[in-house]
Amino acid sequence: MSAETKYGPSVTTNTVEFPYRRSLGPVVGGFVAALARGQITGVRSTGVRGGGRVLCPPLEYDPDTGAATDGELVDVGPEGTVRSWTWVAAPDARHPLDRPFAFALIQLDGADTAMVHAVDAGGEDALRAGLRVTARFRAQPKGRTDDLAYFVPEGTETTDPDVVDAAAAAAGAAAAGVSTEPVQTMEFWSSLTYKEAVSPATARYARSMLAGTLLGQKCPTCAKVFVPPRDFCSIDGIRLDEGHDLALPDRGVITNFTIVTPVPYPGQKETEPFVRVSVLLDDVEALMGLQPVVDIPNEEVRVGMRVEAVWLPESERNAEEFGNRGWGSTTGAISGWRATGEPDLPVERYIDRVF
Structure with missing residues (x-):
């Protein structure tokens, strides 16, 4: 997925590509x-x-x-x-x-x-x-x-x-x-490229991430905080706007994690097992899923671990991965989450916080 402007995408270009085998x-x-x-x-x-x-x-x-x-x-x-x-x-x-x-x-x-x-x-x-x-x-x-x-x-x-x-x-x-x-059979690549207009909420999120700030959005009815902003509340079914945006802390606690063992596939980049975590941000009810970690061995990742975002240098940030379909993507602005060294928080308070 690629953005057409460095300072907040207006259109993303997406390519879905996979190998296909057919009998002849x-x-x-x-x-x-x-x-x-x-x-x-x-x-x-x-x-x-x-x-x-x-x-x-x-x-x-x-x-x-x-x-x-x-x-x-x-x-x-x-x-x-x-x-x-x-x-x-x-x-x-x-x-x-x-x-x-x-x-x-x-x-x-x-x-x-x-x-x-x-x-x-x-x-x-x-x-x-x-x-x-x-x-x-x-x-x-x-x-x-x-x-x-x-x-x-x-x-x-x-x-x-x-x-x-x-x-x-x-x-x-x-x-x-x-x-x-x-x-008997023939293999070839099946490829589909399409462009999608980026929503105003996604564009605001991308600009904020490029500036080094996590951006969320708080519903005035249920107080649920969404990250990235969506311009609507999926709980109450009401519209939100830029006036409901708020800057979020870039520190939190791991509430859930999974260790992924790569299965070979065409175009694969990962070859060794890696971790994806859910991070509940400090002071707000905002959960970021599928986040990478840095400088933490797989076997040491655990629920309750305190972590903080590792931001890329401003000159290296890009908005290529910020699209309407992201689950809180931080790729291009944050390289991952590292341990703060603070004491763990009680597991029982966070173990069920997945989404």
Whole structure:
């Protein structure tokens, strides 16, 4: 999550990303296996209305009739004709090329349907309906659909060292003994990026944290203190505003904790067990959950321990983690909570304070 301004975010950009594995089946799996050998394949439809048509990319069924295809893969291409296209002038990290290119509907020779794929044409002026193109394949195939890298206009000399033409891909696969068996599964990253307008309460919290002050909000009816401020009381169902904000102490007592043993996952940063604690702030009924600790061994964390916030130097603080969905996030302003060295408070007074 990232903030668009250092002095209190107005919009946060959030990315949810995770690896995904899907099974391919014999038809799509055979299509992917052929790509590693520099071949593009289609499948013949057997439906009454679509019977005899060659579909590429191949499917288990005819999308027009719903009838099952015969499952027999037939070679098409690697040349084809552009039927329509759209130009991508500013590619981002999710696009197949890092330079301007076109997405095009390409009808490969021998196919009756068109497939969507990238065309590296060198410039928008080179694109037109009817343009003849030819495929380029990954020089080092990985058994994925993107082993078919992109298309180029016929007669184009390719300077990209990572791709080869169909003949070179076939020769390389033969020399490497690439399997002809269908690919069973394919892994890829599923990624969703979205932007969210930051609420006024969250923006105030972020500005306060950057200035070195914890900010909460007190309901005038139930006296409950919320941190960070929410501009409403979830107990009484009433609106709150900036007039109900108050600065909070950055000292308190641990009321609950858990030791997390990391389970391996993609993108994991933690490798050793770590602690997250709930801290009840001094003098107010405000509880901050899921807080990290610093300079306290895991085995020494306990309910009743007195702790204080460790603020980052002002020049190092940032608002990137302050969003509407936070549970009192302090990341970017506070590195964690450390023991004050004061005597513990009675466990029985705090053991049930979790939320």
